[in-house]
Amino acid sequence: MANEIDPMEGISLNDLRGQFESGTIQRVVVDEIHNHDDLISDVKWYPSSKDDRDETDYVVSKPKARHHMMGEGKLPSGFSTQTKATTPCRSYALLRILKERFQREQRKGKAYLNAYLATQVRMQVSSLAELMVMDILYGNRKNDPKGMNGLAAFYNTIGSITGAPLDYSTRTMNAFPSALSADGATNTSNLRDIFAVTFGKEAVKPFYPKMSESIGLDFGDKMVEVPDKDPKNGGTIWYLEREFNWEGGINIVNPTKAGRLVNLPLDKMATATGYAEELLQKLIRFTDLIKANKNQGEKTILYMDPMLWTEIKILLASLKWQNAFKDEDIDSVHKMELFGREVRTNESQAFAQSYSAP
Helix, strand or coil, X not given: CCCCCXXXXXXXXXXXXXXXXXXXXXXXXXXXXXCCCHHHHHCEEEECCCCCCEEEEEEEXXXXXXXXXXXXXXXXXXXXXXXXXXXXXXXXXEEEEEHHHHHHHHHHCHHHHHHHHHXXXXXXXXXXXXXXXXXXXXXXXXXXXXXXXXXXXHCCCCCCCCCCCCCHHHHEEECCCCCCHHHHHHHCCCEEEEEEEEECCCCEEEEECCCCCCCCEECCCCCEEEEEXXXXXXXXXXXXXEEEEEEEEXXXXXXHHEEEEEEXXXXXXCCCCCHHHHHHHHHHHHHHHCCCCHHHCCCXXXXXXXXXXXXXXXXXXXXXXXXXXXXXXXXXXEEEEECCEXXXXXXXXXXXXXXXXX
């Protein structure tokens, strides 16, 4: 890595791409991952605190100050912490092409071969990027022991807004319309969610094994010849393979720096009685709940499905609350905001979710 990048301050994919020349396999891989989803381009990655895992202490109860009288004994103000260790997961994409096809492109010339390989690599590593985004947001080791525990698995209990400040369940709020609640799960066919996330080494910390020089990415050494049987005609087919790996994890160092608004009914927002006003109240509570430390350069960003963002804008406009959101181009930069919080849209969140019961 270049000397000017301090790993302890975090390395973004944009930082990493500057280390590789345009047209190289490494640059193609990093560019494709960087451009996949808004979340993945926002993230800075930090080296793990240990060789094989990231370990941190987080506060579970605050210190308590007391009064005292002169000559009276004093009790420690105290506080309680827990140590949490998180291990990374290993993801891979395996590029396999026919050796004959490779040789045919090679005969056309280097430019044709490089263009063909770049297209194949982009298709492969886009799946690697999507898997990492899904792991960060929705990963659950109960369902996939080889994966990671993401934000949804951590904030899996819907709590009360009047709960304890350090209780992470208070950061999961239910946005299901009260007008439809009487029907229970019968109205849960097309639900979405919104994540509020503060990425950072003291907040929600994406990490990579600290010995890696490329934030856990391994680009493979070269194309390797491998034989396989032809199931149709018999004999042997020769392929060329190259494996791309990404080893990383996510450690929720401070649970108060993220949250999730669940059970948003994408196809019933406009029809549920009084839901515009109800959703507005919940969005205000939710966006106020997550506090970033601006002195440490932290910023809380809202992540959601692009279609959900469209429906929210329509609802707010129907209430004459257009000032509650921004969706405009400023100095060639497209800016989206909701109640002053930046918004990012991710195609990876565009899927119907199960109802999260309180």
